Amino acid sequence: IHKLWWTPTRIQNLMRLQGIKGPSYRLLYGNATEIINMQTEAMSRPMNLSHDIFSHVQPHIHSWAKRYGRNFLQWYGLQPVLVVTEPELCKEILNNKDGVYPKQKPSKFVKKLLGDGITMTTGEKWVKLRKVSNHAFHGESLKNMFADMKASAETMVERWKIHEGKEIDVFEEFRLYTSEVISRTAFGSSYLEGKTLFEKLSKLTIIIFRNLLKVRFPGMSKVFRTSDEIESDKLEKGIRDSIMEIVKKREKEATIGEKDSFGNDFLGLLLKAHHGANDKQRLSFEELVEECRTFYFAGQETTNSLLSWIVLLMALHPDWQEEARKEVLQLFGKQTPNYDGLAQLKTMSMIINETLRLYPPAILIVRRVEKEVKLGKLLVPANVELLVPTLALHHEPQFWGQDVGLFKPERFSEGVSKATNDNMAAFIPFGMGPRMCVGLNFAAIEAKIALAMILQRYSFTLSPGYVHSPSESLTVRPQHGVQVILHSLQ
Numbered sequence: 001i002h003k004l005w006w007t008p009t010r011i012q013n014l015m016r017l018q019g020i021k022g023p024s025y026r027l028l029y030g031n032a033t034e035i036i037n038m039q040t041e042a043m044s045r046p047m048n049l050s051h052d053i054f055s056h057v058q059p060h061i062h063s064w065a066k067r068y069g070r071n072f073l074q075w076y077g078l079q080p081v082l083v084v085t086e087p088e089l090c091k092e093i094l095n096n097k098d099g100v101y102p103k104q105k106p107s108k109f110v111k112k113l114l115g116d117g118i119t120m121t122t123g124e125k126w127v128k129l130r131k132v133s134n135h136a137f138h139g140e141s142l143k144n145m146f147a148d149m150k151a152s153a154e155t156m157v158e159r160w161k162i163h164e165g166k167e168i169d170v171f172e173e174f175r176l177y178t179s180e181v182i183s184r185t186a187f188g189s190s191y192l193e194g195k196t197l198f199e200k201l202s203k204l205t206i207i208i209f210r211n212l213l214k215v216r217f218p219g220m221s222k223v224f225r226t227s228d229e230i231e232s233d234k235l236e237k238g239i240r241d242s243i244m245e246i247v248k249k250r251e252k253e254a255t256i257g258e259k260d261s262f263g264n265d266f267l268g269l270l271l272k273a274h275h276g277a278n279d280k281q282r283l284s285f286e287e288l289v290e291e292c293r294t295f296y297f298a299g300q301e302t303t304n305s306l307l308s309w310i311v312l313l314m315a316l317h318p319d320w321q322e323e324a325r326k327e328v329l330q331l332f333g334k335q336t337p338n339y340d341g342l343a344q345l346k347t348m349s350m351i352i353n354e355t356l357r358l359y360p361p362a363i364l365i366v367r368r369v370e371k372e373v374k375l376g377k378l379l380v381p382a383n384v385e386l387l388v389p390t391l392a393l394h395h396e397p398q399f400w401g402q403d404v405g406l407f408k409p410e411r412f413s414e415g416v417s418k419a420t421n422d423n424m425a426a427f428i429p430f431g432m433g434p435r436m437c438v439g440l441n442f443a444a445i446e447a448k449i450a451l452a453m454i455l456q457r458y459s460f461t462l463s464p465g466y467v468h469s470p471s472e473s474l475t476v477r478p479q480h481g482v483q484v485i486l487h488s489l490q
């Protein structure tokens with residue numbers, strides 16, 4: 001009774017007294033059933049070709065924010081979740097100056113994907129992991145990865161030759177491309193070598209999303225295991241085995257004891273940290289495997305969706321497609337784009353930003369309150385989760401104007417701070433503060449090189465077969481792919 005009724009009622013009352021309303025807590029399930037029903041209903045309706053996707057993808061947040069106000073309380077089962085869309089509060093949470101808003105505790109399904117790796121962990125362990133990935137995905141290291149990205153993009157556009165004049169599903173194509181890029185650049189491997197690993201990651205992602213809101217009686221898993229629990233255990237083991245194979249192969253190739261013998265890519269750096277002499281910096285084998293799993297996932301899913309949405313938007317807006325092509329041809333002609341030149345693609349950056357605003361691949365950022373804390377004027381009790389809904393902020397007319405749902409890359413013509421009126425929390429596709437995306441620059445270069453090479457060779461129009469259905473499955477992805485017709489420019 002204490003856990004199921006007294007605590008939720010106390011928290012609900014405490015928040016109501018401070019003006020924070022929300023859908024009422026329901027015994028054991030909280031608002032999980034309502035959320036699932038609203039999402040199922042929204043997904044069952046076809047969507048017209050509009051970019052007003054907020055009410056379609058997150059109908060509960062859309063409708064409850066309207067009904068209860070900018071900040072409201074909802075319940076994932078017994079877990080109270082404070083949804084925060086007030087920019088000042090979002091900033092306070094994400095900047096996390098005093099370390100009072102750590103990452104949420106992952107559910108047992110999420111743990112199978114992300115473990116206690118960089119995206120989930122805190123404290124000294126996070127500092128140690130972040131140091132390795134900062135080194136691997138910034139500055140010179142990033143420049144060194146460019147040749148592999150270019151080669152992967154070349155392979156992709158070569159493959160497209162057989163689709164000239166025909167329909168092509170770019171979501172599927174970018175899945176291969178982004179898998180190839182992260183395999184080659186970070187792990188010195190290839191998509192084919194990691195094929196089963198990616199397939200298992202993809203299946204695990206679907207299971208995780210399916211179970212995010214499922215409520216189970218405490219201790220139930222010890223008595224009865226669902227088919228998803230059994231399947232996810234198998235997938236977790238399969239992923240681990242595939243990663244071990246890649247790691248062992250690299251270890252074998254290396255001459256232990258020689259400087260840099262493990263290589264300078266991400267896997268090489270992880271192995272160096274694993275075999276390193278410094279106790280404090282050393283990674284255990286478990287930590288190494290977790291990091292590989294995280295980057296195989298984070299490095300692929302997000303950029304895959306982003307590239308697909310960009311192509312959709314450029315197919316719908318041929319004027320912007322033409323502008324972007326003009327810029328690429330002016331800078332590179334028909335030559336393969338070079339690393340430094342990519343930074344000068346201004347129109348393309350505007351298109352990327354506007355796509356990230358309308359279709360941010362990562363739509364929720366979650367933190368938790370460990371001990372009672374003052375957030376702005378609100379007193380938030382311990383164990384409440386805080387949810388910063390990126391999609392809601394990116395689709396807020398108060399920040400972006402009444403044309404919020406329109407694709408208008410010109411918003412970003414004078415940079416992000418001008419586009420947001422210095423309201424930093426209005427545009428956070430890569431998060432904000434110390435936990436901001438490690439792969440931001442990597443993703444930007446990966447996207448630009450692919451788009452530049454496509455624009456040099458092809459124009460594209462939307463296929464009549466395309467069905468618009470942005471759906472959430474850890475990232476916002478096109479449920480039925482993005483089909484376009486390719487027209488050769490050669």
Ligand code: HEM
Pocket residue numbers: 118119120130133137294295298299300302303306360361362365366428429430431432434435436437438439440442443
């Ligand atoms: C369009 C592409 C991408 C988007 C939209 C994106 C989005 C995000 C967001 C919103 C966060 C912050 C999460 C939070 O604060 O809780 C994040 C963190 C992270 N991202 Fe990305 N990401 C992208 C690409 C990548 C790539 C390519 C990689 C790897 C190469 C990557 C690796 C990570 C990692 C490791 C973190 C955790 C950082 C930490 O907690 O210190 N991401 N990403």
